[in-house]
Amino acid sequence: MDYYLKKQKFLCIIVCVFQALSFTMNACIQFLLMKIFDSAAQMNFNLVLFWCCIDIFGWGLYLLFSVLADRIQAKAIWALNNDVRKNIYDSILRQNYKQYHKNDIGEYLSWVTNDIKQIEQLAWIPFFSGVGRVTQVIVSIISLAFLHWSLVLFALLSAFLMWSIPNLFHKKIEKLGKNCSQEQSVAISQLKDLFLGMDTLKTFGRGEKFLGKSESISDNIERPNYILNATKANTEGIVGFVNVTLQVVSMLLIVLLVMQGKVMLGVLASGTNLIGGVSNGLSGISNTRLSLIAARPYFEKLSNLNTDGEHKSNKILSTFKKKISVTNVSFNYREKTVLKNISFVFEKGKKYALIGPSGCGKSTFLKILLGWLPDYTGNIYFDDTDIRIVAPEQIQQQIGYVDQNVFLFNTTIRENITLGGRFTEEQIKKAVKDSALEYDISSMPNGMDTIVGENGNKISGGQKQRIAIARALIYNRSILLIDEGTSALDEKNAERIEKCLLENPRLTLILVSHHLTEARKRQFDEVYKLDTP
Numbered sequence: 001m002d003y004y005l006k007k008q009k010f011l012c013i014i015v016c017v018f019q020a021l022s023f024t025m026n027a028c029i030q031f032l033l034m035k036i037f038d039s040a041a042q043m044n045f046n047l048v049l050f051w052c053c054i055d056i057f058g059w060g061l062y063l064l065f066s067v068l069a070d071r072i073q074a075k076a077i078w079a080l081n082n083d084v085r086k087n088i089y090d091s092i093l094r095q096n097y098k099q100y101h102k103n104d105i106g107e108y109l110s111w112v113t114n115d116i117k118q119i120e121q122l123a124w125i126p127f128f129s130g131v132g133r134v135t136q137v138i139v140s141i142i143s144l145a146f147l148h149w150s151l152v153l154f155a156l157l158s159a160f161l162m163w164s165i166p167n168l169f170h171k172k173i174e175k176l177g178k179n180c181s182q183e184q185s186v187a188i189s190q191l192k193d194l195f196l197g198m199d200t201l202k203t204f205g206r207g208e209k210f211l212g213k214s215e216s217i218s219d220n221i222e223r224p225n226y227i228l229n230a231t232k233a234n235t236e237g238i239v240g241f242v243n244v245t246l247q248v249v250s251m252l253l254i255v256l257l258v259m260q261g262k263v264m265l266g267v268l269a270s271g272t273n274l275i276g277g278v279s280n281g282l283s284g285i286s287n288t289r290l291s292l293i294a295a296r297p298y299f300e301k302l303s304n305l306n307t308d309g310e311h312k313s314n315k316i317l318s319t320f321k322k323k324i325s326v327t328n329v330s331f332n333y334r335e336k337t338v339l340k341n342i343s344f345v346f347e348k349g350k351k352y353a354l355i356g357p358s359g360c361g362k363s364t365f366l367k368i369l370l371g372w373l374p375d376y377t378g379n380i381y382f383d384d385t386d387i388r389i390v391a392p393e394q395i396q397q398q399i400g401y402v403d404q405n406v407f408l409f410n411t412t413i414r415e416n417i418t419l420g421g422r423f424t425e426e427q428i429k430k431a432v433k434d435s436a437l438e439y440d441i442s443s444m445p446n447g448m449d450t451i452v453g454e455n456g457n458k459i460s461g462g463q464k465q466r467i468a469i470a471r472a473l474i475y476n477r478s479i480l481l482i483d484e485g486t487s488a489l490d491e492k493n494a495e496r497i498e499k500c501l502l503e504n505p506r507l508t509l510i511l512v513s514h515h516l517t518e519a520r521k522r523q524f525d526e527v528y529k530l531d532t533p
């Protein structure tokens with residue numbers, strides 16, 4: 001939390017200054033009240049009128065400072081939330097493939113939406129109001145010092161009492177905050193899954209399952225929040241009761257002082273209000289402390305975002321010259337062995353097919369080549385470089401990859417191909433032609449600017465695959481891994497694309513396929529077969 005506040009210190013200081021000014025004005029107004037009462041006691045109407053005008057001016061200033069504090073606070077919260085989000089994005093980007101896929105996507109969504117809102121409610125807003133409350137307490141105590149020392153002593157005793165109350169509930173509130181953060185992440189993740197599976201449920205007439213489950217998920221989002229807020233409310237109730245009791249006792253104290261002639265009658269109103277200012281301020285500070293305790297698990301979760309797997313090496317992988325050698329590579333997903341002692345050689349410019357039954361580890365092997373799964377045994381050399389000692393980003397500068405499950409962003413075909421990279425119209429046209437997309441695009445009303453929908457749901461499966469191939473081609477890597485990249489294409493288009501890839505002499509191609517006809521196998525320099533270990 002301190003980290004973010006320091007980052008936005010300029011805005012935060014301004015908010016604190018205006019909060020302090022508005023609470024100071026509030027305390028001053030209590031003093032003005034005393035003056036009005038004293039003037040009334042002296043039967044001096046003109047003086048009453050004078051102090052009333054000053055009082056109105058004081059209220060005007062108070063409101064002005066409050067409005068400015070609220071406005072700048074809103075701006076500061078905006079900046080703080082953005083900083084937290086940026087930190088999350090940054091950490092996610094630095095995670096390696098395995099760390100990133102450890103969490104569900106829904107969980108990441110929950111962090112940048114729900115968790116940020118919780119942080120706003122439990123940390124930023126209470127923090128700023130807490131600063132205001134501290135000022136209120138200090139200014140009220142200083143003002144009380146002008147009235148009578150016993151009132152200051154009483155205020156300090158109250159402060160001690162109010163400060164101690166949250167300590168009794170510290171552990172419980174922190175635990176509830178942690179539960180809230182964890183349970184909401186899981187629930188949002190489940191909700192995302194349910195929305196993604198809506199079509200499947202409807203297809204099988206299981207729409208009511210969606211409703212039933214979404215209701216229970218909604219409960220899972222709200223319940224922990226309710227428990228946290230209910231416990232906070234109970235605690236705030238106790239704080240409130242102690243606060244009111246202290247105010248009544250303070251009033252009795254002032255009445256005694258008035259009766260003994262130690263203070264003027266006007267002090268009864270302003271002194272009670274000032275002591276009220278101290279107690280309310282302390283009660284506000286107690287509640288702020290409770291909120292900050294509840295917010296702690298959210299910050300801990302974010303600061304624990306694991307980026308240990310980030311490859312620290314900045315060794316440059318030199319341009320691919322001769323071959324990739326794979327020697328005795330084995331790989332397990334936990335206790336499950338997926339690849340066992342496989343050895344292949346991929347020479348520059350040659351074309352390879354990788355075949356094998358479903359689940360034998362073809363996609364896993366490609367992910368190892370990409371540097372995503374570094375926990376393999378055996379050796380993989382790019383020319384003379386062991387790929388373990390270079391960062392995956394270095395490897396991916398030389399390898400293009402078409403995933404089995406093509407992902408498209410909900411934007412135009414053009415942007416899905418270029419991914420925001422700078423390419424000439426010529427380069428784009430060539431990629432579109434080589435991936436056999438020309439005809440499809442020319443028949444779309446918006447051509448390259450057609451929006452493909454969420455994960456490409458407004459275009460066909462084959463078109464999605466060809467966009468993914470165009471994307472891989474335009475990035476012009478010297479090695480291309482294609483995982484079932486033409487499985488959704490008709491024979492003519494599949495052949496056309498494969499021909500284009502096979503005829504490119506500069507390209508080293510590794511194409512994964514379940515089933516290749518004998519005729520197609522012959523087009524490759526080598527067909528490697530993987531078996532289930």
Ligand SMILES: Nc1ncnc2c1ncn2[C@@H]1O[C@H](COP(=O)(O)OP(=O)(O)OP(=O)(O)O)[C@@H](O)[C@H]1O
Pocket residue numbers: 333338356357358359360361362363364365404514
């Ligand atoms: N992230 C993962 N965690 C655990 N097991 C996994 C994971 N990904 C894949 N597997 C398992 O590893 C095995 C190999 O999967 P892989 O996707 O590499 O096979 P494949 O040969 O590409 O299959 P297909 O031809 O059906 O695409 C499978 O049994 C699969 O269930």
